Amino acid sequence: MQSSLYCPFPQHVAIIMDGNGRWATRRGLDRSLGHRAGARSVRDVVEAAVEKCISVLTLYAFSADNWRRPRREVAALMRLFERYLMTETANCIAYGVRVNVIGRRDRLNCPLLEAIEHVERRTQDGRGTHLRLAVDYSARAAILSTVQQLVREKTVHATDFLARMNRTIHSDPPAPPVDLLIRTGGERRLSDFLLWECAYAELVFTDRLWPDFDDGDFDAALAEFARRDRRYGRVIPSTPAPTSGAGVEQDVVAEYQGTVSDESSVGAGRAY
Numbered sequence: 531m532q533s534s535l536y537c538p539f540p541q542h543v544a545i546i547m548d549g550n551g552r553w554a555t556r557r558g559l560d561r562s563l564g565h566r567a568g569a570r571s572v573r574d575v576v577e578a579a580v581e582k583c584i585s586v587l588t589l590y591a592f593s594a595d596n597w598r599r600p601r602r603e604v605a606a607l608m609r610l611f612e613r614y615l616m617t618e619t620a621n622c623i624a625y626g627v628r629v630n631v632i633g634r635r636d637r638l639n640c641p642l643l644e645a646i647e648h649v650e651r652r653t654q655d656g657r658g659t660h661l662r663l664a665v666d667y668s669a670r671a672a673i674l675s676t677v678q679q680l681v682r683e684k685t686v687h688a689t690d691f692l693a694r695m696n697r698t699i700h701s702d703p704p705a706p707p708v709d710l711l712i713r714t715g716g717e718r719r720l721s722d723f724l725l726w727e728c729a730y731a732e733l734v735f736t737d738r739l740w741p742d743f744d745d746g747d748f749d750a751a752l753a754e755f756a757r758r759d760r761r762y763g764r765v766i767p768s769t770p771a772p773t774s775g776a777g778v779e780q781d782v783v784a785e786y787q788g789t790v791s792d793e794s795s796v797g798a799g800r801a802y
């Protein structure tokens with residue numbers, strides 16, 4: 531039986547898209563062709579998220595550590611991102627998808643920066659799924675720079691720190707915490723992706739390589755999420771009060787987003 535915290539649908543889905551290189555190598559192809567095939571899966575999963583009314587979809591496209599890859603592969607990826615953003619803008623507008631790119635921008639090339647600014651500007655009024663592409667992204671760097679910013683401001687009081695931290699880290703525009711994190715490609719790690727935001731995420735790992743990831747796999751991950759018992763550290767009574775579930779969940783979300791006072795928050799020593 532599901533607990534009182536049963537929530538069948540995730541509001542925020544995040545995906546670590548892994549396995550493009552292996553997909554290509556197994557076919558005797560260049561790794562960059564694996565990334566091209568991966569772009570098709572991106573298109574499909576965005577479409578599926580729109581159909582299922584997922585509020586936020588965050589895709590890990592390029593980590594800060596991916597700069598260590600061969601220069602040719604990095605260049606191919608940057609061109610692919612640029613092309614994807616330019617060609618998908620019209621579709622995103624049509625489907626009400628708002629697009630934002632999270633991560634550092636100062637190391638990206640001009641054509642890609644222009645494509646990012648173009649898609650963000652053109653889709654900013656989208657009221658459907660919010661698509662966030664993480665490019666040159668590191669969760670630890672994001673946390674560190676938020677802390678540095680708050681320390682520099684000096685005016686932030688210690689008790690207000692968690693609330694400000696939450697607000698600042700999700701500022702552009704704000705996103706709820708991750709409910710469901712999917713990683714393809716068989717690895718079982720977070721790889722410096724959304725570490726703060728995934729505090730209570732349900733993790734689903736699949737061996738499927740990203741270019742092969744399809745609607746059926748996405749549905750399977752959503753079904754797995756629906757079966758999970760989300761307790762947020764609490765004990766669930768065996769005969770739950772009918773109204774308690776949503777309250778508890780909203781409570782946790784509110785605290786995460788910094789909309790409750792820090793006295794009652796995680797940072798003030800509440801049980802995990």
Ligand code: FPP
Pocket residue numbers: 547548549550551552553564565566568569572589590591592593596607610611614663715740
């Ligand atoms: C990891 O797989 C994948 C990446 C570093 C790039 C992700 C990029 C895409 C899915 C391309 C399309 C994206 C957009 C936004 C258009 P890997 O290549 O490391 O796979 P491997 O572990 O098999 O080598």
